[in-house]
Amino acid sequence: MTERRSPMLERPVLRDQFRKELRGRLMSEAVAVLAPERPRFSFAALLRPAFAAAALLVLVAAGATSAAASSLPGDALYAVKRAGEDVLVALTFDDVGRMQLLSQLADRRLDELAEIARQHGALAPTATQEYADAVERFADALDDLRAASNEEKREAAQALAEAARAKHRAVLDAVKGQLPAADQSEVQNVIDREAERTSPEGNPGRSGPGGNRPSNAPPKPTPKK
Numbered sequence: 231m232t233e234r235r236s237p238m239l240e241r242p243v244l245r246d247q248f249r250k251e252l253r254g255r256l257m258s259e260a261v262a263v264l265a266p267e268r269p270r271f272s273f274a275a276l277l278r279p280a281f282a283a284a285a286l287l288v289l290v291a292a293g294a295t296s297a298a299a300s301s302l303p304g305d306a307l308y309a310v311k312r313a314g315e316d317v318l319v320a321l322t323f324d325d326v327g328r329m330q331l332l333s334q335l336a337d338r339r340l341d342e343l344a345e346i347a348r349q350h351g352a353l354a355p356t357a358t359q360e361y362a363d364a365v366e367r368f369a370d371a372l373d374d375l376r377a378a379s380n381e382e383k384r385e386a387a388q389a390l391a392e393a394a395r396a397k398h399r400a401v402l403d404a405v406k407g408q409l410p411a412a413d414q415s416e417v418q419n420v421i422d423r424e425a426e427r428t429s430p431e432g433n434p435g436r437s438g439p440g441g442n443r444p445s446n447a448p449p450k451p452t453p454k455k
Contacts, residue, residue, distance in 0.1 A: 298311040302345060302350065302353070303357045304356055315335055319332065319335075325374060326375065326383055326387065329371040329372060329387055330390065332364070332367050333394050335364050335367075336364040336367075336394065337394075337397075339357070340361055340398055340401050340402070342357050342360065342361075343357040343405055344404070347409055348408065351408075355413060358416050362419075362420045365420065365427065366427070368391075369427035369428055372387050372390075372427070375387035391428040392429075392430075394428070395424055399424075403421075405417060406418065
């Protein structure tokens with residue numbers, strides 16, 4: 231028997247025309263796929279850099295405020311610390327609450343003075359003046375409450391002032407002994423001024439000793455002739 235062999239298939243050959251058409255189509259598809267997409271206007275995208283800048287400013291401000299919390303008079307960040315405190319005072323609208331806040335700030339200035347007396351004696355005059363200014367602001371708030379018509383507020387204010395004065399006096403006496411003789415007199419002046427401004431019998435007011443601030447006491451009756 232004669233074995234039949236299957237005829238061999240011829241190798242397919244691409245026609246030149248088909249090859250050109252296929253190549254052109256692939257090239258056009260590649261251009262469409264690889265072409266950069268046109269940017270679309272987006273309000274959110276426009277604001278994204280502004281939000282990033284604002285977030286960066288908040289982080290920087292928070293870091294500066296945190297670092298300023300432990301600063302002392304004479305330090306570079308001390309002004310940042312004081313500015314933050316002034317904002318808190320400005321946003322405290324209750325008279326008694328403002329006086330309590332000013333009392334806390336006076337305590338803070340006293341702590342700074344004590345720290346400087348231990349480590350940075352040369353800055354003692356600056357810290358003493360900062361404390362003196364804090365006491366004056368505290369005493370001004372006390373004067374405002376002394377002039378209030380609410381007796382309960384007046385009594386609460388005076389009790390707070392007396393407690394603060396006693397606490398401050400104990401610390402100032404200890405601080406004074408750590409300072410040079412030239413600076414001790416300034417601290418003593420602050421002690422005397424605080425006693426003068428906050429004691430119930432003194433109460434010279436913002437005008438200082440012998441000031442003309444009106445008293446809360448009722449006027450004495452005119453004697454009959």
